[in-house]
Amino acid sequence: MTPVLEAEGLGKRYGRRRALTDCDLSIPPGRVIGLVGPNGAGKSTLLQLACGLIKPTSGTITVLGQRPGTDAAQLAKVGFVAQDTPVYAALSVADHLRMGAHLNPGWDGQLAQRRIAQIGLDPKQRAGRLSGGQRAQLALTVAVAKRPDLLIFDEPAAALDPLARRGFLENLMEFIADLGASAILSSHALSDVQRVCDYLIVLADSRVQVAGEVTQLLERHRRLSGSRNELEVLPPGFEVVHADHTVNGSSVVVRTNRAAAPSGPWQWAEIDLEALVLAYMTRAEAQR
Amino acid sequence: MIWMTWRQFRTQAVLGIAALLLLACYLLILGEQIRHTYNTDLALCAKGSCSGVMNEFTGQYDLQTEILGYVLIVVPAVIGMFWGVPLIARELEAGTHRLAWNQTVTRGRWLTAKLGLVGLAAVAFTGLYSLLLTWAASPLDAVRDDRFTPLVFDDRNIVPLAYGAFAFVLGMALGLFIGRTVPAMAAVLVVFVVVQGVMPTMVRPHYLTPVSQTVALTKAEVSGLSFFGEYGTVGGVHVAGGPWIVSTSAVLDRSGQEVGHTSWWSDCVNVAAPAQLPDCISKQNVHVEVTLQPAGRYWTFQWYETGIFALFTAVLAGLCFWRIRGRLS
Numbered sequence: 001m002t003p004v005l006e007a008e009g010l011g012k013r014y015g016r017r018r019a020l021t022d023c024d025l026s027i028p029p030g031r032v033i034g035l036v037g038p039n040g041a042g043k044s045t046l047l048q049l050a051c052g053l054i055k056p057t058s059g060t061i062t063v064l065g066q067r068p069g070t071d072a073a074q075l076a077k078v079g080f081v082a083q084d085t086p087v088y089a090a091l092s093v094a095d096h097l098r099m100g101a102h103l104n105p106g107w108d109g110q111l112a113q114r115r116i117a118q119i120g121l122d123p124k125q126r127a128g129r130l131s132g133g134q135r136a137q138l139a140l141t142v143a144v145a146k147r148p149d150l151l152i153f154d155e156p157a158a159a160l161d162p163l164a165r166r167g168f169l170e171n172l173m174e175f176i177a178d179l180g181a182s183a184i185l186s187s188h189a190l191s192d193v194q195r196v197c198d199y200l201i202v203l204a205d206s207r208v209q210v211a212g213e214v215t216q217l218l219e220r221h222r223r224l225s226g227s228r229n230e231l232e233v234l235p236p237g238f239e240v241v242h243a244d245h246t247v248n249g250s251s252v253v254v255r256t257n258r259a260a261a262p263s264g265p266w267q268w269a270e271i272d273l274e275a276l277v278l279a280y281m282t283r284a285e286a287q288r
Numbered sequence: 289m290i291w292m293t294w295r296q297f298r299t300q301a302v303l304g305i306a307a308l309l310l311l312a313c314y315l316l317i318l319g320e321q322i323r324h325t326y327n328t329d330l331a332l333c334a335k336g337s338c339s340g341v342m343n344e345f346t347g348q349y350d351l352q353t354e355i356l357g358y359v360l361i362v363v364p365a366v367i368g369m370f371w372g373v374p375l376i377a378r379e380l381e382a383g384t385h386r387l388a389w390n391q392t393v394t395r396g397r398w399l400t401a402k403l404g405l406v407g408l409a410a411v412a413f414t415g416l417y418s419l420l421l422t423w424a425a426s427p428l429d430a431v432r433d434d435r436f437t438p439l440v441f442d443d444r445n446i447v448p449l450a451y452g453a454f455a456f457v458l459g460m461a462l463g464l465f466i467g468r469t470v471p472a473m474a475a476v477l478v479v480f481v482v483v484q485g486v487m488p489t490m491v492r493p494h495y496l497t498p499v500s501q502t503v504a505l506t507k508a509e510v511s512g513l514s515f516f517g518e519y520g521t522v523g524g525v526h527v528a529g530g531p532w533i534v535s536t537s538a539v540l541d542r543s544g545q546e547v548g549h550t551s552w553w554s555d556c557v558n559v560a561a562p563a564q565l566p567d568c569i570s571k572q573n574v575h576v577e578v579t580l581q582p583a584g585r586y587w588t589f590q591w592y593e594t595g596i597f598a599l600f601t602a603v604l605a606g607l608c609f610w611r612i613r614g615r616l617s
Binding site: 048051052053055069071072075076078079080082084086087088089091095098099100102103104105106139142143146 | 289295389390392393
């Protein structure tokens with residue numbers, strides 16, 4: 001099957017600043033992908049590269065088997081909701097749907113109408129007067145009603161209050177299920193995407209720190225605790241992600257290929273996604 | 289994409305159409321008035337003293353036609369600022385380009401639709417205005433016989449169309465490259481003023497090599513002059529047939545020497561009563577050398593100028609396509 005997104009040595013720089021460096025990814029279709037990283041890590045850059053808004057300065061990226069944004073057929077397959085969910089302030093909600101219908105051959109007018117009614121938007125209302133949550137919903141509707149194979153959301157939850165965020169994500173998940181599409185969601189906070197994603201990419205300091213299926217990531221990462229001496233040298237097959245040494249003992253997050261419990265003079269425990277992401281982000285921060 | 293372009297351009301288009309309708313009404317009325325006066329004056333002419341009658345005729349309508357001409361020179365700048373600049377700059381400013389460019393329309397087509405539709409409107413506006421003004425002022429221009437001078441040349445016939453297209457695409461390009469509406473508007477104004485200043489003074493005179501001619505300062509010639517300098521210079525030389533006087537030399541005597549600040553010249557200019565001035569100067573048998581573009585070259589120059597601005601327009605449009613497909617984020 002064609003990967004949803006494939007990147008090789010992908011890089012983007014603005015002048016001398018590196019926004020994204022040496023990014024290698026291959027994401028299988030049918031996933032909901034969480035893209036997590038601190039602010040300024042390069043999440044927006046990666047997503048804008050994926051929908052063809054910007055061009056890479058090095059390496060290659062293909063989305064659904066094609067270079068992004070090259071022709072109309074490719075554009076039809078990708079729905080993108082940019083950060084801060086831009087809409088035309090002077091145009092009404094109904095105008096936005098008309099725009100969608102005029103500009104997308106695959107437009108699903110019924111779906112759009114149904115959704116607008118469902119979230120309770122007044123079609124005559126100007127988009128400039130909508131609340132942040134309503135704007136996000138409108139932008140989502142426009143992106144979804146073109147029936148793309150891949151939906152990309154750049155920080156969809158950032159502008160929303162917790163309640164609206166919850167509603168938005170639930171809506172989003174219904175759509176993804178309806179369309180049978182893949183989706184990429186970025187956020188600086190794991191909690192925003194944790195509930196919905198089954199594939200995770202951690203981006204920090206312009207590099208991909210780790211990427212993979214959530215279940216696999218959880219299987220392959222362990223927290224080892226013991227005395228500092230015991231954890232100083234680990235057997236092959238263990239990669240230290242992050243080590244924490246205190247007077248009471250040490251705790252190390254490791255990545256391992258062994259599914260079995262690693263044996264040694266230490267205690268081991270499974271770790272949750274939050275701790276895993278934090279370990280990678282801390283490592284990236286330390287290496288800067 | 290045509291629907292979307294129209295939807296976004298609607299308000300400006302309505303304003304433009306309203307302005308054009310007002311102008312058109314006024315120009316039609318003015319044109320009829322000019323024709324009416326012209327025909328009555330022609331009848332008077334037949335009875336003699338034609339030049340006096342015709343002077344009165346041009347004087348009567350000078351102000352209106354000149355103002356309308358200035359407005360037509362300014363219109364392209366306004367179009368560039370208020371139609372051209374917001375076309376892309378407003379999208380970039382509001383971030384809505386990220387919405388627009390992810391519909392099933394390539395950026396090239398998106399730009400083509402905007403450029404085509406609004407550009408056409410810009411050319412139509414300036415074109416109709418120019419057509420009406422050229423028509424309204426044609427009896428006047430025929431009498432005045434100076435349609436080659438920059439302030440008339442710039443606002444008659446086909447050149448305004450090219451200015452309109454150029455200013456519109458200039459606005460669009462500056463909006464795209466600068467990315468913010470207000471600074472781009474200011475930049476359009478500056479660039480347009482510079483271009484419209486440089487073209488008629490430094491570039492247009494050289495489309496074809498000017499012809500040299502000697503003009504004797506006869507009584508009639510001197511009475512038509514508009515300027516007399518302290519150091520033996522004059523301005524406003526008129527040559528029959530309506531050529532464009534590109535340059536005028538200093539006043540020369542019979543041997544070709546510059547008259548300069550001689551006593552008889554300053555007597556004439558400073559001491560003699562204005563009514564005596566033509567006599568005072570003409571009896572010295574002096575002349576000036578002018579270079580001019582013969583009136584017969586008028587249409588060649590209109591086409592040259594149109595072609596040059598069309599080329600500017602094409603280059604700017606090309607830059608917009610290159611930029612929008614390339615590295616814009």
